Amino acid sequence: MPVRDHIRDQFVLSLGRYGRPRMTKDLKELGRQVGHRPVGRLTKENGIQVKQNKKIMATTDGNYCLNVAAHLLNLDVHAAAPNQK
Secondary structure (H helix, E strand, O other): OOHHHHHHHHHHHOOOOOOHHHHHHHHHHOOOOOOHHHHHHHHHHOOOOOOOOOOOOOOOOOOOOOOOOOOOOOOOOOOOOOOOO
16 A cells, blocks of 8 residues: 555544654554655645644633632731641
8 A cells, every 4th residue: 555545544544633743653663664754745745634632721610500618717817826827
């Protein structure tokens, strides 16, 4: 099987997640002598682009369904001695 066909098949099997480094590693495991640059060129010629994961930004949700605990210190931050609050 030509390298181009193998790259296309592995891309489909990986659900669009295999990029140039993984493709190169996979081809080398099969005994093919290829480098990153030729694999990158072949992926570009075949119109293969890796789907990158979107990073989810952690935010605070202000819509709480439970009661918020009372603030027990009442902002009195002065202590008479260490470990009193």
